[in-house]
Amino acid sequence: MYVDSNYIYTIAAVSGGVIYSFDKVTGAYNSTVVTGDGAVSGYGWGNASMLSFGGGKWWLGAEGSSSGGNIYYSTGGLWTKAFGTVPTIGGDHLDGMEYVNGAIWTADMTSKFLQKYSLTGTLLGQWEYTGGVNYLEGMGFGALGHFWAGDGSKMFELGGGNVQESLNTVPEPATMLLFGIGLLGVAGLSRKKHS
Numbered sequence: 001m002y003v004d005s006n007y008i009y010t011i012a013a014v015s016g017g018v019i020y021s022f023d024k025v026t027g028a029y030n031s032t033v034v035t036g037d038g039a040v041s042g043y044g045w046g047n048a049s050m051l052s053f054g055g056g057k058w059w060l061g062a063e064g065s066s067s068g069g070n071i072y073y074s075t076g077g078l079w080t081k082a083f084g085t086v087p088t089i090g091g092d093h094l095d096g097m098e099y100v101n102g103a104i105w106t107a108d109m110t111s112k113f114l115q116k117y118s119l120t121g122t123l124l125g126q127w128e129y130t131g132g133v134n135y136l137e138g139m140g141f142g143a144l145g146h147f148w149a150g151d152g153s154k155m156f157e158l159g160g161g162n163v164q165e166s167l168n169t170v171p172e173p174a175t176m177l178l179f180g181i182g183l184l185g186v187a188g189l190s191r192k193k194h195s
Contacts, residue, residue, distance in 0.1 A: 054099030061097030069094025083121025096139030
């Protein structure tokens with residue numbers, strides 16, 4: 001689902017990626033926004049289960065079952081596969097997808113991770129949610145610049161220090177220098193105490 005100031009856009013998983021617009025004022029479904037082509041496919045769980053818009057294109061995430069998922073884009077006609085087999089951390093299938101600031105962000109069930117990809121599928125970063133939720137099942141991006149995710153029963157805001165980049169820590173030279181100075185200080189105090 002994607003929402004703008006006038007419409008709510010929905011996608012039917014069994015329709016090959018057809019997007020319908022729902023007028024928030026009249027309540028009527030309008031003609032299709034993206035016609036789809038039947039080529040959108042996942043790996044068993046869902047053919048077209050996530051929708052976003054950005055960079056002048058519609059973005060669709062097709063959930064998979066054991067190999068990740070596929071990301072597609074469209075400017076209003078047929079879907080084109082942007083990249084596939086999105087690597088996953090824990091749940092082995094794509095459960096959330098959003099276009100934000102020129103990148104595709106994904107979430108995976110049972111993993112507590114968000115991943116950021118270039119529009120061609122290069123992994124740009126990985127962040128772990130450090131709050132009390134056990135897994136992320138679906139996600140969105142809000143007006144305040146934070147992600148929202150669900151765990152199947154609750155919604156969580158992912159921001160304000162709750163999302164931390166998952167990096168291998170490498171000691172910086174300044175950190176090593178401070179550590180060394182601290183050791184010299186301890187050694188000096190020990191020497192002074194014994195003299």
